[in-house]
Amino acid sequence: MKQINGGVTIPKGFQAAGVAAGVKKNGKTDMALIFSEVPATVAGVFTTNVVKAAPVQRDIKIVKNNETVQAVILNAGNANACTGEPGKEADEAMAAAAAEGLKIDKEAVLTASTGVIGQLLPVEKVTKGAKMLAEALSDTVEAGALAAEAIMTTDTYRKECAVEFEIEGKTVSIGAMTKGSGMIHPNMATMLCVAATDIAITKELLQKAMSEVVEDTFNMISVDRDTSTNDTYVILANQKAGNNLITVEDENYKKFVEALTFVSRELAKQMAADGEGCTKLLEMQVIHAESVEQAKVLSKSVITSNLVKSAVFGNDANWGRIFCAMGYAGIEFNPDLVDLYIESEAGKLKLVENGMATDYSEDLATEILSGKTVTAIADMKAGACQATAWGCDLTYDYVKINGDYRS
Amino acid sequence: MKQINGGVTIPKGFQAAGVAAGVKKNGKTDMALIFSEVPATVAGVFTTNVVKAAPVQRDIKIVKNNETVQAVILNAGNANACTGEPGKEADEAMAAAAAEGLKIDKEAVLTASTGVIGQLLPVEKVTKGAKMLAEALSDTVEAGALAAEAIMTTDTYRKECAVEFEIEGKTVSIGAMTKGSGMIHPNMATMLCVAATDIAITKELLQKAMSEVVEDTFNMISVDRDTSTNDTYVILANQKAGNNLITVEDENYKKFVEALTFVSRELAKQMAADGEGCTKLLEMQVIHAESVEQAKVLSKSVITSNLVKSAVFGNDANWGRIFCAMGYAGIEFNPDLVDLYIESEAGKLKLVENGMATDYSEDLATEILSGKTVTAIADMKAGACQATAWGCDLTYDYVKINGDYRS
Known part of the structure; x- marks a missing residue:
């Protein structure tokens, strides 16, 4: 296994984009899109907070019911939490706009939000942003970096990590991006993290690997003990690496867990090191x-x-x-x-x-x-x-x- | 029930003192003594921290095994925690010096310490201080205030409360002093609190009343979620009020619980309001x-x-x-x-x-x-x-x- 420069666009068949849609008041980029060219097996881990943001509620359902998804759209500047039915409708509209731009089913789009709690998500801005994102998609390292930058809130630097390793002579990659940096606490926090991989693995084992890995990585960091309403960690596996589908916990599965642990630990440490206001x-x-x-x-x-x-x-x-x-x-x-x-x-x-x-x-x-x-x-x-x-x-x-x- | 001005010296038969023994580097008063002229029924609640300071370990044993005690000696500026056998010996020496000055048994003296963890308690200073305290004892309101001041660490004001109420036509009083103000958290914190009362009540009911009251008062405050190694809340009841011994949970018991709740809640709020660095x-x-x-x-x-x-x-x-x-x-x-x-x-x-x-x-x-x-x-x-x-x-x-x- 070796670490390589880049993030979510490193694995084969993944594209990304980041744009400024006007959700943040300061005019910085505030929306990101991750897209897999083919349907990708999905797994996710979400906040344990009783108060769950609209996108978290929606993602939990989709990840539970669907084998695959094809995209994740994210916004910063507004958490879309404590926003009731209007919040759910805004979230659905953001997913629909992305789906339309990508010409895929709405159910194939996950959503994630981070920012202030209790304010309505500006529907017009995020639907317009979704379309801009679909048009801006690219598989370059730079596109992955733009996406990672767009989800930052009080983070002082973007957080990406990517590795590659071999299975059956095929090169397999994992690339991920995440954001901190307040409300970080064991049991997940507002952290948003999206990992992309081209490995072929069953949904069951993908979820199992992720849940195990989170325990020793993201759940072992804390900035301030506040577990947020929006924590989301999803992984998309699109089978583009060409390995035989991993169906049992064999050596190949262990290699994948090892690589995912490395990526998750690096990102977790980056989040802790960039805790709000911290110096070390x-x-x-x-x-x-x-x-x-x-x-x-x-x-x-x-x-x-x-x-x-x-x-x-x-x-x-x-x-x-x-x-x-x-x-x-x-x-x-x-x-x-x-x-x-x-x-x-x-x-x-x-x-x-x-x-x-x-x-x-x-x-x-x-x-x-x-x-x-x-x-x-x-x-x-x-x-x-x-x-x-x-x-x-x-x-x-x-x-x-x-x-x-x-x- | 009415609140009255003063603290631990308000109930009949209690004396107090505060002196500067040189434990604090800044020369301020740093030792206090509370003395009951007759043996007083004792109850206590102590930190749940696995790491318990030497005085806490000693007090737990005494409160468990003895029906009465007659004095509590306290120091600020040094917690006498994580100090091993030498710490226990220093604690024992402080109790012995107080007992000698008061001409009572060493086992009738409780101890409490607050301050920096991990430094040896300066035996010579605290034993000298214990003797000074025994000579300075007085039953005036001012003596109570001096004792309350001597146990302050980062507190910005002394914390006292006293009430009186009637049982069977007799006036019963409770007076208490406490200190905060870091390491304050539900499940007790370094908080030290000593309450004195002249009520006549069995040890069993005194402990029951105290344990109940703590749940709704001291255990409902927090400054920083850090539960200390030294938390101590002890109450001494010396029967000087002249009421018939309370042996069951009757109306008189309820009156006592109500008064103790008032005193404990007032002191708890004073501690929260004086949390380290806080403005409100x-x-x-x-x-x-x-x-x-x-x-x-x-x-x-x-x-x-x-x-x-x-x-x-x-x-x-x-x-x-x-x-x-x-x-x-x-x-x-x-x-x-x-x-x-x-x-x-x-x-x-x-x-x-x-x-x-x-x-x-x-x-x-x-x-x-x-x-x-x-x-x-x-x-x-x-x-x-x-x-x-x-x-x-x-x-x-x-x-x-x-x-x-x-x-």
């Missing part, structure tokens, strides 16, 4: 845990603690907060066994041994915490399991961005 | 819910959302975030039924009807959100139950205080 990526590794569950719960609790996140922003080796956050995670462990390290490009330092402070250098600790990617490692010395969670620091800018998001 | 108190009422559980879960989820808290700081009526936070709370409800209001000294406004935005005035909404106490009311229109949770806004100063707490 925070990686929490829990190693030698009794169970994977224990390692996951503890690592997630640390990266979601406002106190830990503030201390990391301040480059303050206040390790007691990491212990505290593990302690209230809701799972048992023996704090008196735990060793704690911090690590970044500036070095590695053991702060705690057997639950008590070592005689570490505060200066070196501050230097390590000043890195762009800071890793904390809790060695539980209790077993053979491990997990990693990713988050970011909590900053003045997070408060600024979110105190004034709608204006 | 946020009150979330969920009314006409299907169950109390539903109302509690939903209201707590709203006041713990960083996105809601940031929007409230920015006076931004971004009500979608309130819906979103209810949606991921982990409990079912029908969002299409919900009406949402905001209210403060500037007025009351309906933002949402049946899950969709009303045609409200953004100017009035901003004006209402600019109040010192902002209440949001979600009318679920689904039942007869309700709950209220209290929190605060998320501000630049929260980040500042916690990015640099230890220096």
Whole structure:
């Protein structure tokens, strides 16, 4: 498997476009379209929030009932959530306009929205945008980048990832794009993610692979613990690679899962690193845990603690907060066994041994915490399991961005 | 029942003191002592954090095994958590020094600490402080205030409350002091709270009353979702009021629960309103819910959302975030039924009807959100139950205080 430059247009038979349809007030691009030249097997994972945006409600039905779809249309600037029947009609109209432009059935078009909650989606703008998108479609790397840019909200850079690998001598690709960056939290967040692949795989296994992969990637990141109304991760597999259809969990399936894990983890880390207002990526590794569950719960609790996140922003080796956050995670462990390290490009330092402070250098600790990617490692010395969670620091800018998001 | 000026020294037979023992680097008072002239029935509620500070571990044992205690000694500036055996020994030494000064048994002295985690409690300073405290004890209102001030960490004002009520013609009092204000979260936080009362009640009922009261008061506030290693709420009842011992859940018991609820709720609200860096108190009422559980879960989820808290700081009526936070709370409800209001000294406004935005005035909404106490009311229109949770806004100063707490 190797990583290659580009995103959703890398796999064979996929086209993309991004345009400015006037949904965002600032005039930036705000609509994207991903199109597969042939019907593509579909799978999806959606928000667990009780309050589900109109496009999420619609996608869930389609992904459940249909074997294939052929397009995904997305808009930023308006979440189309808490908008009642008018919201559902606007969503349907956006899908219909895309279908018309693409000359395919309306049911073959998925929708996704992100932005402000509770405002009606401007139907005229998004239907006009849908037609512009259909005309602008292209299979170039640049077209994929334009699509990835168009779904950004408070993201500061576009997020794409693509890999290729071999199955039966055929080159198979996965390309994906995603957006963060507020409302990111384990159990999915407003994140929108669209992955495209040319692999041939049954719908059942595509869904299984995706659900497994999400657990260790997107569900292990958090920016602010707020799980959104709009989280959507869909994957389209259009069989253009020419491999024999994967129907069982064989070696080929495992190769695909490995590649999808890589792409999803890269995008998840990109989202965490671009968390609203953040200055650094925070990686929490829990190693030698009794169970994977224990390692996951503890690592997630640390990266979601406002106190830990503030201390990391301040480059303050206040390790007691990491212990505290593990302690209230809701799972048992023996704090008196735990060793704690911090690590970044500036070095590695053991702060705690057997639950008590070592005689570490505060200066070196501050230097390590000043890195762009800071890793904390809790060695539980209790077993053979491990997990990693990713988050970011909590900053003045997070408060600024979110105190004034709608204006 | 009426509220009266003062704190822990209001009930008969209680004395208090606060001194500067040098635990805090800034020279402010940092140790407090509460003393009952006679042995007092004791009950307590402690942190659920797996990582428990040395004083918490000690207090849990004493409250479980002993019918009465006679004193509580507290220090701020050092949490004595994650300090292993040396921490336990330091805690024991602090209790022993207080016991010696008071000429009572060491087991009759509870301890509580708050401050930085992971640093050894300075034994010499706290034992010297314990002796100073024993000599400074007084039953005046001022002595109670001094004790309340000495346990402050990042609190900006001391927190006390006292009430009196009648049982069988006898005047009964409850007086309490508490400190916040970081690490405050449902399921107790570093909060320390000591309540004194002169009522005569069995230990079993005292514990029952306290556990019930905590559920609707201290466990309904949050500053930052971080549950600390040190949370402690203890109550001492010394029988000096002269009422007949309360042994069953009769009218007198109910009067006591009502008074204790009042005191605990007032202190809980004071803590939320003094959340680190905050500019306003946020009150979330969920009314006409299907169950109390539903109302509690939903209201707590709203006041713990960083996105809601940031929007409230920015006076931004971004009500979608309130819906979103209810949606991921982990409990079912029908969002299409919900009406949402905001209210403060500037007025009351309906933002949402049946899950969709009303045609409200953004100017009035901003004006209402600019109040010192902002209440949001979600009318679920689904039942007869309700709950209220209290929190605060998320501000630049929260980040500042916690990015640099230890220096």
